[in-house]
Amino acid sequence: MLLTFALWAYVAGMAGALVLQRAERLANVLGFGLAALGGVCGVVFSVSSLAAGRAVTIAPVTLWSGPIPDVRLVVEADALSCFFVLIVSLVGLAISVFSLGYARTYYGRKNVGVLAAVFNALLLVTTLVFIAGNLWMFLIAWELMALLAYGMVSFEHEDREARQAGVLYFIMSHLDAACILLGFLMLAQAAGDFSFASLRGIGAKLSPQQRDAAFMLFVIGFGIKAGAVPLHIWLPVAHPVAPSNISALMSGVLIKTGIYGLVRVCFEFLGPPPMWWGASLLAAGTVSAVLGVLYALMEHDLKRLLAYHSIENIGIILMGIGAALMFLHTGHAVLASLALIAGLYHTINHAVFKALLFLGAGAVLHATHTRNMEEMGGLAKRMRWTSLFFLVGAVAISALPPLNGFVSEWLTYQSLLQGFGTTTSLVRLMFPLGGAMLALTGALAAACFVKAFGITFLAQPRSDHARNAHEASLPVLIGQGVLTAACVFLGLFPTAFLKLLDPLTQQLTGHQLSQQLTLANGLVLSDATAQGGTVSTLGITLMAVYLLPVPLALWAMFGRKARTRIAPTWDCGQRGLTPQMEYTATGFSKPLRMIFKALFRPRREVQREYDFSPYFATTLRFESHMEEVFQTRFYRPVNLWLLRLSRRLRALQAGSLQAYLIYVFITLVALLLFAS
């Protein structure tokens, strides 16, 4: 049993790393080595069971039965579980290999054994979330995941920023757990049982209002975990401060548990969805995508920039899922499968390229000792492989052909376009408008990654650290290489991968699409009436190779004798360029900051001191701020209101025993009245 083996590998890795925490080298190799082994097993397990087209891979197994009836820990794995296990295992594998090298940077500074143990534990509980077969298992694994992640966010607790981020993460993840718990309790009450099997389709037994309430609770709960706007505020704070390998795991995999939960609940538990569910998810996805990328553009902290992009990509995933729910409502099951595939394809794509980018950021962070892009630059010459891997990730996340981001966004576009014909109500305008916003998102993401790659890796180094940077160690490169290969594979061979999704759509929407979606080596979308469109990333790549002789022949024909000379960059005849003269990350995004100033509300202060003329300043101080709209307009008022309410409630705490006894009495009477 491969999955069992994988889970035991994580357990062994966790235990081994803890036992050996004194011998950090051994703890590193054992902990992350076993995690990698578990990853391999998980990948083989999930790919083989998805490829075999099995709907149910593991029938419900009770791991532990409690003393009280119904308190059991049950695991089961169906196609949906397998798909997410594939994500966690694949990404976990690459990060483990990366960590073998990366953890060395913590030698003598931090407890590497604990890092490796928590990493294994995270992989373990995340896998358990995906294969949970009843509520107990799910909620316990969910809570453990949040706690362990909290530990990792505040791993570098000497840093005030990390401690604050940890607290925010802790609060938000408990808010989400509370919402999910409430939602599940509503369902479980109707089912009279806690097992997922009995929850399937349970929504039909609830009244529409109850269903809507449960849906809202789940959207808030899973939305917080996934980081959808406006529930995202913890994400850009918490992800960057964790060690880079953990950041990669959090952004690549952990937030996907929110997507998993939404899909599981909306497609299996809540029953036939009304139109507004899907529409609101589509709208939330669109808003998340656009706002996520806009905020990312304004960042010059490399890891925060990547964290904001997670919000954007979660938005794109939600667009697919929202559209799928809308199609389920209108009864277009095939289209629903298409939109769902688009969302899920983007889920694994985002896991792969975001983890890749975070690992690249980690390698850069280690080499330059900063997360601030304004102090980087020139790394493409010093870290050739890292720059190549990061560039692949950047092209992929910008949804540019021929890589994987393009494929999943192509599917999203197609499902949105086809959606226009599914209904005659005004709602259908949401589809093309959503598509246009997706285009805006893609173009802004490209702008953002031109900035991220260009400022970080190109031009002159902007600091001594960047100037003395050196290439990362071999395991670090291999870890990134694995994910780069995954990006290329998922980009060039979507047909191979789509076959794996067949059991999944069969399970959720009752349709298999791979036959309809695939051609010999490309994607084709067609139904009886019209051909939707075709694309072949492999074909494009091959054609690029075929056409490459054109420029090469031109070179050979005309420029045989042309030589190449290295010279200083053209500086208009000045005394040479210094790194200060380069475009900065802040400068790069300034036009967009101006265009979207209604959102960012930029503010700047310039103080100039001068002796005789303002044109010859002796000192110059420049400060620029942007208002964090969600914090100031939403969270801070709520926070203040909560504080005011608590202050009022403090009157109850009189400090006298008699008063408390009266409270107890009143509560008891109230409860008795309520129960009768």
Place this chain on the structure above:
Amino acid sequence: MSVHDTLLNRLKRGCETMAYPKGPAPALPDRHGGALKVEAAKCDASCSACVTVCPTEAIARPAGKPVALDLGRCIFCAECVTVCPTKAITQSNDHRMAVRQREDLVLGDTGKEQVRLAQALDEKLRRLFGRSLKLRQVSAAGCNACEADTNVLGTIGWDLGRFGIQFVASPRHADGLLITGPVSKNMELALKKTYIALPEPRIVIALGACAIAGGPFIGHPQHHNGASGLVPVDLFIPGCPPHPLTILDGLLRLLDRLGESDARR
């Protein structure tokens, strides 16, 4: 005037670019003299009126030779023409003055009464630049007179673009350097850097008396006496400033675009 009227008016006016070089060259204005000519045989050995009257010391009486007029240093004030009692120095209204070699601008010897007009570039460069030449202008402390006359070439009457000659922003895109001004010490680095920034093969054009020899600033400690001490110059276009026609003639002569008979005299 509305856009509509503007367009109609433009269309009515038609092409206003001069016919030259296919047609005849426009005559130089009366106030703008053309090339000088020195007939040393006519010179009175005892007279040195031209030497003293020349403001830029362009005229000398070297040992063994009657007179030598350096057109590269000449600012075309034509005082020498006025003072010469024997009419040994005369001014024509010929606009053609550009030369390939610095010494071709020195007039006076037998057989060197007039400027030896520029030969075209060699076969290889002519094939490369003949139909497409991009120039980068460097004003090395120029007074803006040469620059302004170069600018005239871009106006609709002259339209330098029709020959495939164009001024570009980046030296990386340029095939040639067009230098004006005496090259002050402050501009030395900029000039050298621009030259280095040009991809090979590249040509250099020195435009005006300053860029050729320093002009009125000759011998000044803050100046370099023109560009030729710093970069190899391929074409000298004398004048202070040269008439646009002179510049155009020089450029087309270099590219062999004037028609066979005219260029190969």
Place this chain on the structure above:
Amino acid sequence: MNLDPLNFLGQTLALLLLAPLLSGCIKNWKAKLQNRRGPRPWQVYFDIAKFLRKDMVISEHASWVFSFAPYVVFLTALLAGLMVPMINAPAPLRLFGGVLAVVGLLALGRFFLALGGLDPASAFGGMGSSREMTISAIAEPAMMLAIFTVAITAGSTDLSQIAQSTQSATWKLLNPAHVLAFAAMFVVLLAETGRIPVDNPATHLELTMIHEAMLLEYSGRYLAFMEWGASIKQLVLMTLLVNVFFPVGLAGPQASVAALGISLAAYLAKLLALSAVVVVVETTNAKMRLFRVPDLLSTAFVLAALALLSTFLFQ
């Protein structure tokens, strides 16, 4: 996937050869409207041939990305062009991607162009990259929405199919959705090809330019590929406009030689007509301040949204 070799070869050659000529024609006509004689229409060929033969000077700060970019820019433009029907309806690479792939490929080229601008550590290049990415980011939604409008009408993102459906019996040219979408696309064309009022292709002042600023450090062969790629991209976008919105005379599959000839003539006539419009717009407008450009492009977006709305109303 079946690939008609003749179609493929023919369109590749047409893209390679026609693109510089079209750029040259536009330059010539612009000069003509300024009462000049102007550079010859085939001047761009001479420029490209010369740059191919010249040596290259590469910045000491540039990395491998700098040398990689010209090839990407050139090849993506060419590939995108092979997906757009030029003179007969199934474009050679039709099955390799429709309009989404065309937009994606052009964006890939732009991505590398912008990186190439940043690589040599020159402030101009960074400025050009920043502005190019900004302008394209706000142009892209308008473009997508305009294309969606026709794609929805045709029920496909396949350009050949869109063209054929526009061409078919139902005469849709005067459909308000169509006209509005065309207007939106025309504004996007001006922005994407770096034309007045968005950018000035002829400017020599570093501070006013966008596209040229990114190319400042390129020389020789690389510059030739960059310029050529830019002109191919322009041809592709113009072909997209004329053949998707006015597919008059576009030959279908298995067309006879005569039909292909008529199609070619119609295509060239349409292309020249569109160029003439571009020339008139360029001659009669002033370049906008950078921060006025978003207004123009959001107008395009609104036009496209109206086009979509009218699809909704009139269908």
